[in-house]
Amino acid sequence: MLEILIFGAVTGAIYAMLAVGFTLIFGVARILNLAHGSFYALGAYGAYALTSVFHLPLWLAAILTVAGVALFGVAVERIFIRPMRASQLAVLMITLAVALVVEQMLFLVFGSEYRNVPAFIDTKFTIGGVDVAGQRVLAFIVSGLAIGGLYLFIQTTRLGSAILAISQDPEAAQYMGIPSDRIFSVVMALSAALAALAGIMAGPFLSVNPSMHLLPIVKAFAIVVVGGLGSIPGSILAAFMLGYAETLVAYLGSSSWTEIVSVLATLLMLVLRPAGIFGRRAAF
Amino acid sequence: MNTPRYRNIDRAGAIIALAILAVLPLVFTGRYLVGVLTVAAIYGIWAVSWDFMSGLTGRENFGHSLFIGVGAYTAGFMNTAWGFGPWWSLPAAMLVAVIFALIMGFPTLRLRGPYFALAMLSGAVIMQRLMLIFWEYTGGEEGIQGIDPLLASPLYFYWLVLAVLAATTLLLVSLARSDWGLILKAIRGDEATCLAAGINITFYKIASLAISAAFAGLGGALYAHYQLQVSPQLFAVVTSITIITMVYVGGMGSVYGAVGGALLLSLMTELLRDFGEWRLMIYSLVLIAILFFLPNGLVAPIWQRLRTRLARDPGPPAASAPQEAKRAIDNAVAGKGEAV
């Protein structure tokens, strides 16, 4: 029982980082970014490469990777997304194309085999009698810090207020002189950074391969649908719900079924309550 | 404008194209070309079926590979595990694909464009995982092997596929040009207004998805009987994106353009064969380029311009410019008529 509580929390925490980034860019710019999974994958591979190949210490590898992926996110936004902003579908197509290109590049550089990313913390903790790998504890802590940091940033800084304003009413925000385009880049960077962080934390217990960007997108979408498009609290709540649901399914049934949970959750939510739990804006 | 004259030109064009495609492998013999053309034709079926629903309603379906895969796997199961003769696969694949379309369509078609696209994508991704998860039944990564071919001769099979492509295109283009197509385009415009005009939009959305799925599944079954095996790769996102790219090249919403797009891109893929691993990347880059530079596609706009030129021909053939010039020069040399 305690095992489920702990492992579900860790999974939920990682999903939360993934989903919050996804919902953030949607809430602000109204785009569904299919390259989001690529940020996750690049995070995992980046940390792997920097630690295994260049033997950098974890903290340095993580910072460099997050910064690099954030910059990449900004580049994607500027070069590929911005010209297509008029059509949501065009944005979808182009971000998917970018995701495929990234997948291909990862494949060409690293090959298609699953690679094991060594854990960053080897010590095992014992919480309430349950053995928990240090990596999982680290993931939980990092996620909490990251999301907490994001919350503080949005609540206390001017940039954060601007972001809130745009997500509530983009036109009014523009009339107030808020530079939407610059904000989009910032939000994209934040979104990519969070996804990369999720990938860095998840890498050691998920093992990386070039196609790893797809499932996270499916799950992020599921989480965002359940939690409510554009709602950050909703995404966090739904992320933990999904994390716990998957952990439960893995314990009660078999781990193979976990992925079906997300798609079932999505479809069910779409049928019953398309706006999601906290969504103001329905998907239709 | 689709005047009778344009229809005649369309028909002539289609017949000529079909004839060329049919005759090509007789001119350039060898298994290689027949194989390439067969796959290209199957992609044509997939592309046409996609354009019919997504191109007309504007609801881009990012999970078309789902219908392709279930059609192919149906063929695989029926032919191997359940011992049916290969021809039974075709209607069975269509039926199963339609069932999946109904299951996926009801909850997702009420969604706006991008969400529908993602929901269908999720469906395809999950289906791919399911094929791997239940490997005891589905053969896992290896999939199902040992499927029977429909016809012994690759050439005859190619002609069969070509016939199916022609029939599918004919049917879907006719539907697209009929009131059905008008309704789908209206749905793309404004659903509330459609409802106010008395249109049952739910029916038309789901029905067009089902039709799209049926032919995708049919193509999937044909593919299974061509490759003689099926694997979870069929459900891959890449397949869906390839098809969408083909339709973009052909001209979204034209339906017939999709065939041209499929042929062009298949040709390009073959020419890039030597690039092996880089192929997919080049494909994605092509897609990006098209989205930036050719949003209206290539095939349909070119055909429409060509058709206008051909249609402007009044009746008795006007003399061509070179002929006119020659006559003027002859007259001038002979000392009569206008100055050149």
Added chain:
Amino acid sequence: MTLLSVKDLDKHFGGLHAVKHVSIEVARGEVVGILGPNGAGKTTLYNLLTGFIPADSGEILFNGHALRGVRPHRIVGMGIARTFQLCRPFVGMSVLENVRVGSLGPRVPAGDLDARARGLLGDVGLAGKEDVPSERLSYGDQRRLEIARALATEPELLLLDEPFAGLGSGEIDELSVLIRRLHQDKGLTILLIEHKLREFMKLVSRIIAIDFGEVIATGTPAEIVANPRVIEAYIGRQEVGHAA
């Protein structure tokens, strides 16, 4: 002969009580006006009548058939057509195609749909513009197209939502003539929401005044204009710039 009978219709949007126990009767062949300030619930009422929004409670009877819970396209098939406040032509389609889309319902008589559509376009004054892309029409013409498309469904009852909005005075006169013709020549029963009082009063035989979601008065135009509750609610709070 009562064509439309609404009893105790009620609708909440969260905390907002948008339509409060509204009861209305419309007899066949009437032209009834619906008057009320912005936000009074007039368009919400239309949305409830035509099935775009589900009512919380109450009864709607059209020709004896219950309308509550019936989906919008089926209501059209029963003989009620509506226009929208903001014109929405089908983008990418010609004027004729727009009308043709409306001609595919069950009430439409069999025959040449295009010929019938052309006839309707002539009736509303759009003859000669059949092949124009609908989004290129002037606003007044788009309004006519809306009406033609509604007429194409062969309705018995026509719900017009602020048909004069956004039109200049000349266009308003022409549209009034058209509406009167639709009533007299085609025998349509018409419900009309409008702000522009002068034209409104001339077209309708009876007015239902609505404020804050409830019916506050019904009567002839003369009675309504003299009604103190109406004066206080509507004209007293009239926005600057509206023609009286």
